[in-house]
Amino acid sequence: MSSTEQRVAVVTGAARGIGAATAVRLAAEGRAVAVIDLDEAACKDTVETITKAGGKAIAVGCDVADEAQVEAAVARIAEELGAPTILVNNAGVLRDNLLFKMSALDWDTVMNVHLRGAFLMTKACQKHMVDAGFGRVVNLSSSSALGNRGQANYSAAKAGLQGFTKTLAKELGKFGITANAVAPGFIVTEMTKATAERVGMGFEDFQNAAASMIPVQRVGNPDDIANTIAFFTGEAAGFVSGQVLYVAGGPLD
Numbered sequence: 006m007s008s009t010e011q012r013v014a015v016v017t018g019a020a021r022g023i024g025a026a027t028a029v030r031l032a033a034e035g036r037a038v039a040v041i042d043l044d045e046a047a048c049k050d051t052v053e054t055i056t057k058a059g060g061k062a063i064a065v066g067c068d069v070a071d072e073a074q075v076e077a078a079v080a081r082i083a084e085e086l087g088a089p090t091i092l093v094n095n096a097g098v099l100r101d102n103l104l105f106k107m108s109a110l111d112w113d114t115v116m117n118v119h120l121r122g123a124f125l126m127t128k129a130c131q132k133h134m135v136d137a138g139f140g141r142v143v144n145l146s147s148s149s150a151l152g153n154r155g156q157a158n159y160s161a162a163k164a165g166l167q168g169f170t171k172t173l174a175k176e177l178g179k180f181g182i183t184a185n186a187v188a189p190g191f192i193v194t195e196m197t198k199a200t201a202e203r204v205g206m207g208f209e210d211f212q213n214a215a216a217s218m219i220p221v222q223r224v225g226n227p228d229d230i231a232n233t234i235a236f237f238t239g240e241a242a243g244f245v246s247g248q249v250l251y252v253a254g255g256p257l258d
């Protein structure tokens with residue numbers, strides 16, 4: 006890469022929440038960013054925030070669990086922005102329920118978005134990374150990977166992403182590619198808001214209850230995670246690979 010060339014970063018699920026904050030942060034670091042989400046129109050705000058700040062971004066509609074859509078999206082990104090060599094697998098959904106009430110569809114939906122989605126996106130982007138002799142993959146795990154009531158599907162997917170990350174690090178390291186996972190604790194987004202609604206609590210009370218259990222005595226915000234992802238995707242982080250970093254305001258039991 007010449008010093009004037011911009012690296013291209015792909016962030017999935019970047020219409021809002023952690024993905025949007027990450028896309029904005031990576032653009033501020035000088036990356037050209039492909040903002041992927043299910044609905045291309047929903048990516049508009051993130052793209053506008055980046056371009057208004059002088060950065061470069063495009064909106065890409067894509068269901069990360071759909072192989073044909075992923076291949077088309079990555080081909081379009083390579084064509085319009087250049088070879089994608091930074092990938093943040095952030096797209097996610099919840100289908101929480103106690104095991105005895107969880108449907109097979111709830112299980113499959115969560116596995117498909119988190120695990121199949123990360124697999125398809127990484128497979129499509131890795132050939133560009135291998136050609137470039139440089140790559141950074143960051144997968145969004147979760148503190149729920151350690152087990153969480155009502156999340157048999159989600160905790161299994163988030164633990165699965167940790168194994169996926171370590172395997173990528175082992176297979177792809179020799180091509181200059183690192184892979185790491187960030188495992189957030191409680192972050193204020195639409196996802197945690199929906200959980201508060203599901204358990205019948207006001208969002209503010211839900212956040213206060215969570216904060217009281219966290220050593221730093223506050224809940225996290227999307228920028229807490231974006232900052233960590235900026236480190237892992239940075240040029241200087243080439244010797245950090247196969248790691249899982251819990252970003253949760255304290256150690257987890």
Ligand SMILES: NC(=O)c1ccc[n+]([C@@H]2O[C@H](COP(=O)([O-])OP(=O)(O)OC[C@H]3O[C@@H](n4cnc5c(N)ncnc54)[C@H](O)[C@@H]3O)[C@@H](O)[C@H]2O)c1
Pocket residue numbers: 017018019020021022023024041042043067068069070094095096097098118122145146147148188189190191192193194195196197
């Ligand atoms: N918020 C938290 O406390 C928290 C904690 C740990 C881990 N995480 C993880 O961080 C990631 C982002 O979470 P968030 O809180 O910002 O969630 P969010 O619900 O606010 O945003 C998720 C985004 O992913 C998109 N998405 C869902 N399915 C998709 C698909 N098939 N293809 C493309 N895009 C899709 C959604 O449209 C949405 O814009 C998720 O992987 C989540 O599991 C979040």
